[in-house]
Structure formats: structure tokens, C-alpha cells
Amino acid sequence: MPVSKPTPPQGVGSTGSEHASVVQTDSSHSGLFRLSWPLLLAPILAGIVFNLKSYVFQDSPPGSYALCTPDGKNVYTVDARNTRAQCILVHKAMIVDTGSLEQIQSHWENSVVLHGVYTHKPLPVRWTKPGSIIVPGLADSHAHILEYGASQQLPLEGTKSINETVQRVRDYINANPDVKADKSMYILGGGWDHTVWPTSGWPSAADLDADPIIRDRPIVLQSKDCHALWVSSAALEGSLPFPSEVEGGVIVRDESGRPTGTLLDNAQELLRQPKLNERDLMQRFKITVEHAVKHGLTSIHDAGLDPSSLEFFKRQADIGTLPIRIYGMRFFDENGEYWGNITEPLIAYNDGRLTARSVKIFADGALRTGGAALYEPYADNPSTNGFMRLDEEVLFKYIPLFLRDGWQVNVHAIGDRANGIVVDAFEASLARANVTALRPRLEHAQMMTKEDMARLGKLGVIASVQPTHAISDMWYAEQRLGPERVKNLYAFRTLIDSGARIALGSDFPVESMNPLSGFYAAVSRLSPDGESPHGPDGWFPDQRLTRLEALRGMTIDPAYASFSESFLGSLESSKRADFVVLSQDIMEVPINKILDTKVLATVIDGEAVYGGI
Structure with missing residues (x-):
């Protein structure tokens, strides 16, 4: 079947049907279903149609379209080879293929021919605006x-x-x-x-x-x-x-x-406070989701402080489809009964929108409030070296138990002493569980000795870090920690070079929800106005991430950190059609222009939840 080759529209990209491409077909094929022996073919064709997967389209393929960038290969797939493509082919909630427009149309045509099913509907081709790029749906690995x-x-x-x-x-x-x-x-x-x-x-x-x-x-x-x-x-x-x-x-x-x-x-x-009702919770939830999709977030890892959060998300999922993907961390109560061996993990609930297969444990406080547990006293307050929120014995008892029973263990750890103790507990769990397979996480991992950073890579522990914390804390950090210890604070490059895997988040509402703020902070280590205590090259510039590391850190790496890399995190065949259209190429523009980037569209399961395509 000969195929027409539509060209990108001139000027602003189309979001409507006026520029949709048309797959032309030879009219001689129109007799396929008008043969003289239809009764013989009917059961064969019925069997073909019945067994079609998402790649195969019948008469009127609902939710099928190609989305292309007019400036060439501006689809960042974030696959294993970091491939760039011109288009993605979407059918319903899934990505079918990526490649050039010609390749996408050939895939469409061959899907029809190979299965003997003729489509009377053209393949719609939609174009993004000139200069824009398409990236996988953005994820926040630690938020509230x-x-x-x-x-x-x-x-x-x-x-x-x-x-x-x-x-x-x-x-x-x-x-x-x-x-x-x-x-x-x-x-x-x-x-x-x-x-x-x-x-x-x-x-x-x-x-x-x-x-x-x-x-x-x-x-x-x-x-x-x-x-x-x-x-x-x-x-x-x-x-x-x-x-x-x-x-x-x-x-x-x-x-x-x-x-x-x-x-x-x-x-x-x-502090005793009135219990929130469902209306209060829903109001808060709607505000967050509305802001999140405007910023290109399709997945959020909720490290909720409130143990009732997960129950609320589950109730909403039971009512209808959640408007965003949530990876929830279950609350740990040291005074409560151990539940790891009697509670079933929630995995890909609500058509993949809700998962809760991890437990969140607090090891220490925060650097900002002087509660982070340090090996040595604070430089600006020698009377204290912070404190652990849990006894070490509690960590050494429960971390191995949860890992033994198949739960991912995510531990809030800020100070070098707290991180060291938690890594010790992970290491001690090796006798009971395959630690690497369960992908435990250090939530924040803000300050660590070089020896402990090296142990993360060996153990397979994920560092869930927040780049915007670094540019917020850089103004007071040295005063609090002194000129030597501060070098081990937010040492992202050292973490990666030590073999550790990272996942990026914001800790919102602590920092800005905008994932591009985290991207900018990771690659620049500068304040939004381009300043740092160390000048225009950034605060400890040797600890910067590359743009590719930062992009992977907010797409495929959070997917890995939530056991969802098989269907999220990159734009590949058989993965969910979660993606974001950005107004400019954050991988190429000058650093001081990154924060000017706008989200043109946020898409979950192939449907725009913000903007339009």
C-alpha cells in the first residue's frame, strides 16, 4: 500500500485535525471483505481480530495517533541507549513505537497488512510547536x-x-x-x-x-x-x-x-488537632494534582508524614481512576505491631495508578532545624550533634524484618551519623534478604562519608535526593558544618561515581514542586538568579550532574526506584504513554534559560491532562 508522506505544518505546530496525515491505500484492497466466499473467511478473520494486541488496529482505532516534533529528533526516549526520535506512535494508553514519521507510518501500515485487517481510518499525525521537545512523564521521587x-x-x-x-x-x-x-x-x-x-x-x-x-x-x-x-x-x-x-x-x-x-x-x-474530614483531604488533593500536572509531573512518590494519606489515596482509587500516578510509602510506628508479615503490598492498583510496597522510616531530624544526627557537634552550636529519632536497635530490628518479608525500606536520613547507621542496618540485612533486589532507599542522603557512599553502590541502595535542597541550604551550610564537613553535603557526583543509583525529587512543599527547578539545580548548583557562595560556576561545581543524568534522574531512575521501569520512565514500545511536551530543549539551551521552559502538555495514558496535543 503506497503511503503519503505528510510534512510538518509551517509555523506553530497543530493540535487539531487540520494537519493530520492521511494513510492512503490502494483501492484494490477494498474488496478484501467482499470476496465470493465470505463464509469460509469469516471464522478465520474473526479469530485474527479476536487475538489482536494493542499494536493492531481495526476499522476505527480509538486513541491512536502519532505525535511528532517538527525540528527533527526532539523526542528524548531515555531508553538504555538514550535514543532520540522524531515521533512516537500511541494507541490508547500505550506507546507502540518511536522513530521517524516514515517509520511510524510503516509500522502502522504493516500492523494492518500482517494481520489482514484493513483500516478505513487514517493515522492522525499531530505536531508539537517548533522548538519544543517531548520527554517521558516526569516523576518526583520524594514529596508530600x-x-x-x-x-x-x-x-x-x-x-x-x-x-x-x-x-x-x-x-x-x-x-x-x-x-x-x-x-x-x-x-x-x-x-x-x-x-x-x-x-x-x-x-x-x-x-x-x-x-x-x-x-x-x-x-x-x-x-x-x-x-x-x-x-x-x-x-x-x-x-x-x-x-x-x-x-x-x-x-x-x-x-x-x-x-x-x-x-x-x-x-x-x-499536638492534638481536629481530625480532617474527607472534604478537607479532597481539597488538598485537588490543589496538588492541579499544580503537579501543570509542571509536567505524571508520577509522585508520596513520603507522607500523615499515616492516613495512603488510606485516602486508596479510597479515591476505589471510587474512580486516580488523576496521577502515586507510589505511596507506608507509615512506620515503632510503638505499633509489626505488620510486614501480615500486610499485602499494593502493586499497580487502579490500572497502575497506585502502588504501596514500601515502608517509610525516620532515622533523624533535619539540618535546617539542627536535628540531623552528626558524628561531630554542629559548628554553629557545639552543644549538640543532633539526634536520632529512633534508637539504633529499632533500625537494626525492623529493617531486616521488612526486607525479609519483601518490602522496600525507605529511610529518612540527613546527617552523616544517621546515614552511616542506616547503611549499617542495610548491610546487616544481607543474611536475611537480597538487599539489592528489594531496592532500599535513603531518603535525602544529604551528608555522608565517602566510605558510606561507596557502600551504597555495593549494596544496591538508592539515594533519593533533592537538588533544590542543595541550593537552598548552600547559604548557611558551611557556617553550620564547617569548611571540611560541608564538602560531603549534597555530594551528588561523588554518589554516582561511587556506584550508587540516584532518583531525584523535590520534597515539596519544602521546595518548589516544579521538576525543572530540580533539573536546573542539579546541573548548575546555582540559585534561580544565578548566584552561589562559590560564584557563577556553582556551589561545589564538581558535584554537578550532567543534563542527561538529571533527565534520567527524574524519569527512568524514579521508575526503577518504584519497581515500575517495565512500564514507565522511558518512551519505548509496550510502555505507558506518559509524556510531557516542553516549550524548549532543556538539554541544549543555556543554563540560565532552563527555568524559562514552559510545559505545553502533560499526558498520562495517552490523554492530555494538561494543555493539548
Whole structure:
């Protein structure tokens, strides 16, 4: 059958049907189903049609199209050879083929001819805009879905002082009549960052209570890193009295021993708050999904702080198709019963939209709040070297148990001591489980000795890292750690060169949700305005990733880290049609232009969930 060869439309790419290509066929084939012995052929043809796979198209192939880039090979497949192509061929939810337009049309034609099925419908060919590229669906390897939605209700990111933060809370109350009218309503916000404030101390309930609009209202404000709560007196009252000490946490107190209104790490769990209803959860979920697809995210690994998050996602999946892919980490409660041997993993539930086959464990606190567990005391606070949120014995008991029972174990570890202990626990698990096959993860892996980085590669432990943390922390990190230890902080290049596999994320709402912010930070180690403590070449520029490493780190590597590389993470035949159209080539443009890139379309299972194709 001769095939016409449509050319890309001139000017702006088409998203409609006016530029669709037409597969022309010889009219002599039109008699295929009008032979004189139809009764003989009928059962044969019926059998052929019945056994057709996704590659074979009948009379009217629903959801079939080729998407091509007009500037040549601007489809980054991220396959094993990092192949680039001109087009992808999609049928329903799957990718059928990649290649040139001629190859794609030949595949379409041969699928028809080989199976003896004639298609009366042309193959639609859609063109992206000139200069744009197509990449696999972007994934965030570490984020907090419902917490992000909550933070957007009263965002405190960017405030420069305690007073400015209080002002923002007051403005929120004044701008919402229903909130202002009900003084008993809990007001939740998040994103404050004391490291950029001129004062060195923690904020207090008194700072909130001093404002007449805020006074007597229950206010709960989550810190930027989610490791501290700043609350009003009205919010504290219902939770008192507090214990004298909290293992793995700190209750900030005044000189008289009274709680001031700041709770760190495990102490946050002491605060009693009203239980969220389904409407609250749905509102947060919708906000996050709406923002995520606008940024090109098709998959999110939820490291939820709230153990009820996964139950909510499961309920939504039972109601209908989840709007985005979620890899959920189950909550670990050291005081609860061990459940690894009695709970079934949730794998590819809801047509591959929801998986929960891992457990999330917290080893230590955060560098920003001084809770990261270090081998040596903090340079700016020699009275402490941070703290472990769990006893070492707990890690050495439960990590091997979960691995033995087939669970991926993902451990939050920030400081060099915490990371060292967790790697020890993984190593000790070798006698009970194939550690590499279960793909355990260090969530953050922020500061590690070179020896421990080398052990990651040998054990097959994945480093789930967040490049935007590096450019946020670079301004205070050396003061906190000193000039030598800081070299082992966010040492991404050393991790890779040691043989470790990485997966990139943002930890949103701690940092920007935009995955291109992480891409930019990974390859530049510069602030968005092009600055760093070490100048325009970036903060410790020898630790930069290449653009290809960064792209793989937000596509195929997160897929591997979530056991989904067989159907996600790259644009290859038989994989899900999850992809993103970007306005410019992030692999080629100058570094200072990367953040100008726009998402033109986000596609999940072959259908645009944002923009259009």
C-alpha cells in the first residue's frame, strides 16, 4: 500500500485535525471483505481480530495517533541507549513505537497488512510547536501530596521575619470572612523558614498572640522542612501537659520550663488537632494534582508524614481512576505491631495508578532545624550533634524484618551519623534478604562519608535526593558544618561515581514542586538568579550532574526506584504513554534559560491532562 508522506505544518505546530496525515491505500484492497466466499473467511478473520494486541488496529482505532516534533529528533526516549526520535506512535494508553514519521507510518501500515485487517481510518499525525521537545512523564521521587495542598491554603514561603509571617497570618484571617467570624476554627499554614530571619531564636506562641486579630485563635504553622511546628497558645492548650522529654524530638521551652510554642520532630506528634474530614483531604488533593500536572509531573512518590494519606489515596482509587500516578510509602510506628508479615503490598492498583510496597522510616531530624544526627557537634552550636529519632536497635530490628518479608525500606536520613547507621542496618540485612533486589532507599542522603557512599553502590541502595535542597541550604551550610564537613553535603557526583543509583525529587512543599527547578539545580548548583557562595560556576561545581543524568534522574531512575521501569520512565514500545511536551530543549539551551521552559502538555495514558496535543 503506497503511503503519503505528510510534512510538518509551517509555523506553530497543530493540535487539531487540520494537519493530520492521511494513510492512503490502494483501492484494490477494498474488496478484501467482499470476496465470493465470505463464509469460509469469516471464522478465520474473526479469530485474527479476536487475538489482536494493542499494536493492531481495526476499522476505527480509538486513541491512536502519532505525535511528532517538527525540528527533527526532539523526542528524548531515555531508553538504555538514550535514543532520540522524531515521533512516537500511541494507541490508547500505550506507546507502540518511536522513530521517524516514515517509520511510524510503516509500522502502522504493516500492523494492518500482517494481520489482514484493513483500516478505513487514517493515522492522525499531530505536531508539537517548533522548538519544543517531548520527554517521558516526569516523576518526583520524594514529596508530600496532602501536605502540599495544606501549605497552599496559607503559604508562608518567603517571609523575611517573624513579624512578616505574623502579618501574613493576619491578612489571611481578614481576607476570609468565614475564618474571621469563627475564632474556634483551626488555621493551618506552612513554609516559614527561620534560617533566613534576622533572629537566631525560634518563634513563639507569644509572637502570634501579640496580634489582636490572631489572639485566642488556634494557629498551627508548619516549618519549611516539615520538622517544626509553630503554634499559638490556643492551639497548645488542648495538648497540655507535655511530658518532660520526647525521644527523637524537642519541646522548646522558656527559662521557666514552659513550652514556648515550637515543637521539633517527634514532639510535633504531641499536638492534638481536629481530625480532617474527607472534604478537607479532597481539597488538598485537588490543589496538588492541579499544580503537579501543570509542571509536567505524571508520577509522585508520596513520603507522607500523615499515616492516613495512603488510606485516602486508596479510597479515591476505589471510587474512580486516580488523576496521577502515586507510589505511596507506608507509615512506620515503632510503638505499633509489626505488620510486614501480615500486610499485602499494593502493586499497580487502579490500572497502575497506585502502588504501596514500601515502608517509610525516620532515622533523624533535619539540618535546617539542627536535628540531623552528626558524628561531630554542629559548628554553629557545639552543644549538640543532633539526634536520632529512633534508637539504633529499632533500625537494626525492623529493617531486616521488612526486607525479609519483601518490602522496600525507605529511610529518612540527613546527617552523616544517621546515614552511616542506616547503611549499617542495610548491610546487616544481607543474611536475611537480597538487599539489592528489594531496592532500599535513603531518603535525602544529604551528608555522608565517602566510605558510606561507596557502600551504597555495593549494596544496591538508592539515594533519593533533592537538588533544590542543595541550593537552598548552600547559604548557611558551611557556617553550620564547617569548611571540611560541608564538602560531603549534597555530594551528588561523588554518589554516582561511587556506584550508587540516584532518583531525584523535590520534597515539596519544602521546595518548589516544579521538576525543572530540580533539573536546573542539579546541573548548575546555582540559585534561580544565578548566584552561589562559590560564584557563577556553582556551589561545589564538581558535584554537578550532567543534563542527561538529571533527565534520567527524574524519569527512568524514579521508575526503577518504584519497581515500575517495565512500564514507565522511558518512551519505548509496550510502555505507558506518559509524556510531557516542553516549550524548549532543556538539554541544549543555556543554563540560565532552563527555568524559562514552559510545559505545553502533560499526558498520562495517552490523554492530555494538561494543555493539548
